Amino acid sequence: MINNIYNKIYSPPKFVLVEEIGKNLEFILKDKIKNIFKAGQDLLIEVSKENLYQLLKELKENPELKVNSFQSVATYKISKKNFLIINLTSFVNNFSVLIKIEISGRELENGCTEIVNVLGEFYEPVNFYRDRSKLISENSDIKIFCQSLDGLDCFDLNISTDNDIVKEAYVDIDISRVVGNHYYKGLEIYDLIAYISRFDWKAGIFPEICLCSAFEELLQLKVPERARYIRMLLCELYRISNHVYFISNICNILGYDVAYSLSLLERERVLKLIETVTGSRIVPNFIRIGGVKKDISEEIIFSIRKSLPILYKNIRRIEKIIIDDFLVIERLKNIGIIGKEIALDYGISGPNLRASGIRYDLRKDKDFISYKDFSFTVPICRTGDCLDRVLIRFNEIFQSLKIISQIINKFPSGAFIKRINLSRIEFKSEAVSHGIECPHGLFKIYIEVEKSNINSLIVKGPSINSLILSEEILKENRLEDINLILTSLDISPGEIIST
Amino acid sequence: MPSLARSNLNILVAGLGCCKQEIFATQGALYDIQRFGVNFVSTAEDADILVIQGFYNKKGITRVLNIYDRMSSPKWIIAVGSCVLNENLFKLESKLLSQLRNKVAINMYIPGCPPRPEAFIYAILRFSGRD
Numbered sequence: 001m002i003n004n005i006y007n008k009i010y011s012p013p014k015f016v017l018v019e020e021i022g023k024n025l026e027f028i029l030k031d032k033i034k035n036i037f038k039a040g041q042d043l044l045i046e047v048s049k050e051n052l053y054q055l056l057k058e059l060k061e062n063p064e065l066k067v068n069s070f071q072s073v074a075t076y077k078i079s080k081k082n083f084l085i086i087n088l089t090s091f092v093n094n095f096s097v098l099i100k101i102e103i104s105g106r107e108l109e110n111g112c113t114e115i116v117n118v119l120g121e122f123y124e125p126v127n128f129y130r131d132r133s134k135l136i137s138e139n140s141d142i143k144i145f146c147q148s149l150d151g152l153d154c155f156d157l158n159i160s161t162d163n164d165i166v167k168e169a170y171v172d173i174d175i176s177r178v179v180g181n182h183y184y185k186g187l188e189i190y191d192l193i194a195y196i197s198r199f200d201w202k203a204g205i206f207p208e209i210c211l212c213s214a215f216e217e218l219l220q221l222k223v224p225e226r227a228r229y230i231r232m233l234l235c236e237l238y239r240i241s242n243h244v245y246f247i248s249n250i251c252n253i254l255g256y257d258v259a260y261s262l263s264l265l266e267r268e269r270v271l272k273l274i275e276t277v278t279g280s281r282i283v284p285n286f287i288r289i290g291g292v293k294k295d296i297s298e299e300i301i302f303s304i305r306k307s308l309p310i311l312y313k314n315i316r317r318i319e320k321i322i323i324d325d326f327l328v329i330e331r332l333k334n335i336g337i338i339g340k341e342i343a344l345d346y347g348i349s350g351p352n353l354r355a356s357g358i359r360y361d362l363r364k365d366k367d368f369i370s371y372k373d374f375s376f377t378v379p380i381c382r383t384g385d386c387l388d389r390v391l392i393r394f395n396e397i398f399q400s401l402k403i404i405s406q407i408i409n410k411f412p413s414g415a416f417i418k419r420i421n422l423s424r425i426e427f428k429s430e431a432v433s434h435g436i437e438c439p440h441g442l443f444k445i446y447i448e449v450e451k452s453n454i455n456s457l458i459v460k461g462p463s464i465n466s467l468i469l470s471e472e473i474l475k476e477n478r479l480e481d482i483n484l485i486l487t488s489l490d491i492s493p494g495e496i497i498s499t
Numbered sequence: 500m501p502s503l504a505r506s507n508l509n510i511l512v513a514g515l516g517c518c519k520q521e522i523f524a525t526q527g528a529l530y531d532i533q534r535f536g537v538n539f540v541s542t543a544e545d546a547d548i549l550v551i552q553g554f555y556n557k558k559g560i561t562r563v564l565n566i567y568d569r570m571s572s573p574k575w576i577i578a579v580g581s582c583v584l585n586e587n588l589f590k591l592e593s594k595l596l597s598q599l600r601n602k603v604a605i606n607m608y609i610p611g612c613p614p615r616p617e618a619f620i621y622a623i624l625r626f627s628g629r630d
Contacts, residue, residue, distance in 0.1 A: 147513060147541070148541055153519075154515050175559055175562070177556060178555065178556045178559070179554075198517060201516075201520065261527060262528070264524065264527030264528060264529070265529055267524075268527060268529045281613075281615070282520060282613055283612065
């Protein structure tokens, strides 16, 4: 009942069949496309370098497709062949496209720059991937090194100013490029699961679930219901921990020590619950292909049930402390505003997108784990300033608590893992892309497998899009607000190291 | 360690790893590292102890060494977490420790991936001779 009313007020994205879009595109662009098929959740289009322009034009300008959000670009190598993969999304039509282009080894650099130039005609954020060292040195006069401010965790910031007002801002992520191109080669799948949680260390369970779900999709394995519920429980606990940490960071920058220490206390309470379930606080290594590592006992469920009302009460208290203080509100209001259109262009997702007034959440819009069993709302805000980004996270925490209480009450019995022998498995040569709604936004993994080898593994976190957008929204703001705006975007360093 | 530094330790945390989150968790009301006179600073000139953790590339290592040079003596280095202790997780710039060891002396190692906040507090107390 409540859901129906809510859906009428805030219309959800359309439900689109990806196969149908594929057939339509194949019909329109006939000879220009090499191959088109559904890879996991996304539509994968193989195209030559020459025909890329026409494909992009069709994708962006066709009113039925409206693929207007740029997500990421990545390169990989399979036995002397180089590939470039572009990820584009349509938040309005609720589907995303992967474009795969083969580049010969000799003209790798030139080919990449050519493709980026073509992409740049349609999508503005692509300019971030160009060589900008000359542009940065000419146009900026102040360089802020990474970790000298709280908001700058993993990148350098070059700015040019005019009387305390930022005129131009350029982000430089050279320092955080620490991941090798082929770190996943020669690794066992279990090792890979342990590694992958370092890609988002503010909420380590999400990369693990994303990777395991992708493999489950490849194997066409159905996970037991109890395992799915345990996964959802951990997802929501990590979401709360991440959002409370975010609020503590904001309070730290504002110099609001009372709310800072109170929110860190609540985070410890959540981390303690996570520790009783997984045995680890930050990097759980708990999800397995086909289920989870350990079962949850009745005692743990009881302890979670007991601490839910305490968490609710205490976080409400922190919210009240922050909202009641007009100084905090004045400081956060009308700073770093992200409009609807710019948010869509730059492809940000998660709470940052919802704060700008666009309702998009994978938990509701796609059949992701088993979230359709529960009733919850996706909170949205209107303005998209720093205050909205703080308030929306408070609302999400309360929705997460609501989901957890429903999970606990409905907890099904049965097996917690479907055991399979991974040593004997041979995959067909397939590609799969899987996305998940992590606390920062849309976390995606793209895998290509052949027999028992992983040919390519591309991890794409949502923080990189927020980082590219920060260049735009820092303009015309004051110098002292830089720290606050960057922190309010909730950029996770773990996601940046993989780009 | 001089008694003046012992009663007012300023710590600078450098690096991109997940240990940073656990180190800053000690600032919270539950662990409250500040009752031992320990503060976290973000300028090299004010720091007594440099904490290195997480992943570094070549540019990162030169920057850490630069920070260490700017610190005023007496100064110490603590290495935290498996990334620094064994080898870099993602193996791009592996054997970071041997590269650093050639140039600076590391005073204490804290194992774990990531180490718990209690481990960090214990290490700091042991380092300042108050365990």
